[in-house]
Amino acid sequence: MSRYCIFCEIAAHREPADILYEDEEVMVFRNRLHWVPTMLLAIHKQHEMQADLWKDMGRVGEIAVQIAQKECPNGFRLISNFGYDGMQSQEHAHVHILGGMFLGEYA
Numbered sequence: 725m726s727r728y729c730i731f732c733e734i735a736a737h738r739e740p741a742d743i744l745y746e747d748e749e750v751m752v753f754r755n756r757l758h759w760v761p762t763m764l765l766a767i768h769k770q771h772e773m774q775a776d777l778w779k780d781m782g783r784v785g786e787i788a789v790q791i792a793q794k795e796c797p798n799g800f801r802l803i804s805n806f807g808y809d810g811m812q813s814q815e816h817a818h819v820h821i822l823g824g825m826f827l828g829e830y831a
Contacts, residue, residue, distance in 0.1 A: 731816035735769035744795070750787045752821070761824030762795050767816060774806050777817035788819050796823025 733739035735751055742754040744764065755763040766788035777784060792800040800823035805812040
C-alpha cells in the first residue's frame with residue numbers, strides 16, 4: 725500500500741489509539757471525534773474498502789455488537805459512511821459504534 729492510512733498505522737501500533745478490543749483480525753478503538761458520548765470505530769486490521777467490508781462483515785460485525793452492548797447497554801447505532809457525499813473521511817473500511825445517549829434527535 726503506497727498511501728498513508730491512519731487506521732493501518734493504528735492497527736500496526738505505529739499511531740496511538742485508545743484500544744478497547746484487539747485480536748489478530750479485528751480492532752475497536754475510540755474515535756477522536758466526540759459528537760456523542762460513545763463514539764467507537766471497529767475495523768479489520770487488514771486494509772479494505774467499505775463495500776468489501778459490508779459484503780462480508782465477518783468478525784467486525786460480531787465484535788462491534790459485543791463491544792457496543794457492553795459500552796452502550798441502553799442502545800446503540802452501527803453505521804458506515806460511503807464516499808464523499810456520505811462523509812466518508814477514511815478509505816480504510818470501518819463501522820462507527822455510536823451511543824451513550826438517546827440518539828433520536830440525530831436520526
